[in-house]
Each structure stands twice: as C-alpha cells, then as structure tokens.
Amino acid sequence: MKYNWNNLGNLYRSIILGAALAVSPAADAKTQQPVHNKIPSTATAHSNIKHGKEKKEKRKQAVQSDGTRAEKDDASQERIMQYLEHRKRYQALPSRGGYVHLTPANVSAYTLLECGKMNGITASGESVRKGRTVAASRNLRFGTELYIPVFDPQNPEFKKLPEELQNYLRESGYNGFFEVNDRGSAVKGNRIDVYFGQTRRARHYALNFGRRNLRIYIIN
Numbered sequence: 001m002k003y004n005w006n007n008l009g010n011l012y013r014s015i016i017l018g019a020a021l022a023v024s025p026a027a028d029a030k031t032q033q034p035v036h037n038k039i040p041s042t043a044t045a046h047s048n049i050k051h052g053k054e055k056k057e058k059r060k061q062a063v064q065s066d067g068t069r070a071e072k073d074d075a076s077q078e079r080i081m082q083y084l085e086h087r088k089r090y091q092a093l094p095s096r097g098g099y100v101h102l103t104p105a106n107v108s109a110y111t112l113l114e115c116g117k118m119n120g121i122t123a124s125g126e127s128v129r130k131g132r133t134v135a136a137s138r139n140l141r142f143g144t145e146l147y148i149p150v151f152d153p154q155n156p157e158f159k160k161l162p163e164e165l166q167n168y169l170r171e172s173g174y175n176g177f178f179e180v181n182d183r184g185s186a187v188k189g190n191r192i193d194v195y196f197g198q199t200r201r202a203r204h205y206a207l208n209f210g211r212r213n214l215r216i217y218i219i220n
Helices: 005-022 025-031 042-065 074-090 156-160 163-171 200-209
Strands: 101-111 133-136 145-147 177-182 191-197 212-218
Touching: 074 145, 101 200, 156 163, 163 200, 177 191, 191 200
Parallel strands: 101 191, 133 177
Antiparallel strands: 101 212, 133 191, 145 177, 145 212
C-alpha cells in the first residue's frame, strides 16, 4: 500500500493547529492571572507593615501586663536599685549591682504555729523576722536576698492581693525584700516560704495568701 507523505504531513499539522485553537483565551484566563496583580501596591505594603507593628506592640503589652511572663519589670527594677542605694548609703554595705536574675517561684507563707519551732530560731541560727525571713531550698544559700514584688506596697503587683491582706502586710512593715535564712522539709526546688508571724492572726493571713506562682528577683 502506498502512502502520500505530503497528505499525511498536512493532516498532522492540521491536528496540531486544531488542538492549539481549542484552548480559548476565556478558559485560559480562569487559570492564569496577570503577573502584575500578584505584586502588592505601595499602599498595601505600608498597610501590612503597620499591621505587623501593631501585632508586635500588642504582644509586647500582653507580656508586660502579665506578671508571670514579664522578663523585665521597670517598677521592680527601680525598687531594687533604690534598695541597693539605701543599703550602700545607710548600712555601709557595698552595692552589688542590680538583680542577678528573674526566676519563677512557688511562694507560700508560714508561721511558727505550724513549723513546731516556737523559739523562733531559724535553720541558719538567726531569729525569725516578720517581713524579712523566708525559707528556701538549698539551691539558695543563707543570706541570699530576694525581692518579691507582690509583698511591696509600692509595687503595682501588691494591689492584686485582697485588701485585708494588704492592710496586714503594710502594718507589719513588709517592703518586698527578704533574706533566705530558713529551711523546711517541704521547701524544695523553687518553693519559697515567707514568714508571717507567730499568732493566730498571722496564721489566718498566711492561709489567706495561700500558694502562688510568682516571679521573684534574686539580687545577690
């Protein structure tokens, strides 16, 4: 059988041309978008930048307003610097700079009524002092000073406590600064136990305070 190769070539070209014409511009427009439409305008770019800055600022404010997450608290740092300056000036002690670090702690309160040491002598051999003594684990050596903002009437954190407890702490002379000079069988890890006194009234407020997850400053 003889083939006409010229006719076959023409037929092949016709098939190819027909397939190309079958793809209409309308159908192609649905799947292909002009490249320039994918490039944001200058106004859109500025809007995105502004929106990003607003989101970043909101996250920053959220962190600063949350006492458990805040890495830096200006009010607390100012109080610490005032304390160190006072100690240097009036107690003839060298300034040791700012706080060493900010750390989470599980803070509770205790009195002599439940610890069984009515003589008031701490594990370090010193007498307990209301508004100053705290018990901590061996992770913190005796003499380590702490700043706990929630016990400082000059710190905004103080106002988060019940008003009745605020009054007790004010009249008892609490200022947020403590010294580690006691231990406790249940005081382990990041536990901090703040001494509240030796009366039933003190015990009432110790129970009122309960146990709280707070951020504390270790300042030496």
